[in-house]
Amino acid sequence: MNWLTNYVRPKIQALVRPREVPDNLWHKCPGCGHMIFHRDLEKALNVCQHCGHHMRLGVKKRLEMLFDDGRYTRIELPKSSDDPLKFKDQKRYTDRLKDTRAKTGEHDAIVVAHGRMGGLGVVVAAFNFEFQGGSMGVAVGEGIVAAAELAVLQDAPLLIIPASGGARMQEGILSLMQMARTTVAVDKVKEKRLPYVVLLTDPTTGGVSASFAMLGDIQVAEPGAVIGFAGARVIENTIREKLPEGFQKAEYLLEKGMVDMVVPRKDLRTTLIRIFGLLRNKAPAGDLLLLPVDGAASPEDAVRM
Known part of the structure; x- marks a missing residue:
């Protein structure tokens, strides 16, 4: 009886039980x-x-897609205060952070990594939209600053990939201050004559789009990405006008000159490698030729072309 109950019956039940x-x-x-x-x-x-x-594509998948062989090294970001304003609405801000960190496995909404793309060293700062909508607080500002400093230190291009709803309201004015901090950070990269490229993904809005996200030497966007400051409905209610079809989409901004190129995701890696290769190519385009000048007494007097 034990054999029938303990062995035969479970086997039969496993065969007929609906699978989940x-x-x-x-x-x-x-x-x-x-x-x-x-x-x-x-x-x-x-x-x-x-x-x-x-x-939308997860931040880890995106980094694996861009770097050679999917290999990259993340850096540890500076620590910042979790709840500088002791904010509370329906829930404490610290509790929201704790829940989001447990869900995503990330400390905040940005990941900074470095590695090689097409054999060229590149620093990448990528937003994680799953972390409170990729909102920018003090920690994200610290991440952008750290990425810019690393790019200068490594003499490498800086690629930022925003995916954000804007500034984080739970940090109030401190989150808005990151707009100025991040702008200064990318200016330091430009002062060193290093390429600064922004890959605009869906969505790039609010204080992020009003600061570093629109300052790239080259602005690349994914097809259909929503890019803007305020939402379309807010703008329509403010100006009391009907907005054009596809307003704030990447293709519309390309047409109006706000974006340099719209690239399908499967072509992003090769496109970015080509951009960095062109911007970092310090060699002359061809061999130098010495052209004789009329009346030149010696080859030293020739014109170098």
Whole structure:
């Protein structure tokens, strides 16, 4: 009886019991509504194969996509006060931070890493939208400053990848001060004549777009990315006018000259490598030629071209 109860019955029950199917095997495309199998979506870097809609990509996946062989080194960011204003609404700010850190495994909304892209050393500061909407507080400001200082130290290009809803309201004026701090930080990179490139992803809004995110030497954007300061509905209510179709989308900003190029995700790595290669190429475009000058007494008097 024990053999039947303890062995045979569980085996039979395991065969006939309905299997639990995870609810994250299929994803619905926000653009066209197609259901996409999760493995196919991962292979396509979170881009819909049917309509080309670019869904948000996790910060770790993005860094692996950009760096050679997916290898990079993260740096430890300076520590900052978690709750400088002792903020509380429906929940304490410290509790919100604790919950978000447990959920994402990250200390704050930015990751700074360095490695090689196409064999060239590059410093990357990438936002994590899953961490409170990628909002910019003191910790994010510290991260941007640290990334700029590392780029100067390593004599390397700086690539910043914002994905943010703007400044973090729980840190009040301190979060707004990061707009000035980050602007000064990227200016130091430019003073050293190092390339500063911004990859605008969905969304790039608020205080982030009003500071370092729009100061790149070259502005690259992903297709369909929302880029702007205030939301479209807020603007319409303020000016009491209907906004143009696709307002604040990357393609519209490209047409108006606010963005230099819109690049599909699958081509981003090769495009960025080409940009950095062109901007960092210190060698002459070709061999130097000595052209004789009329009346020149010696080769030293020739013109170098």
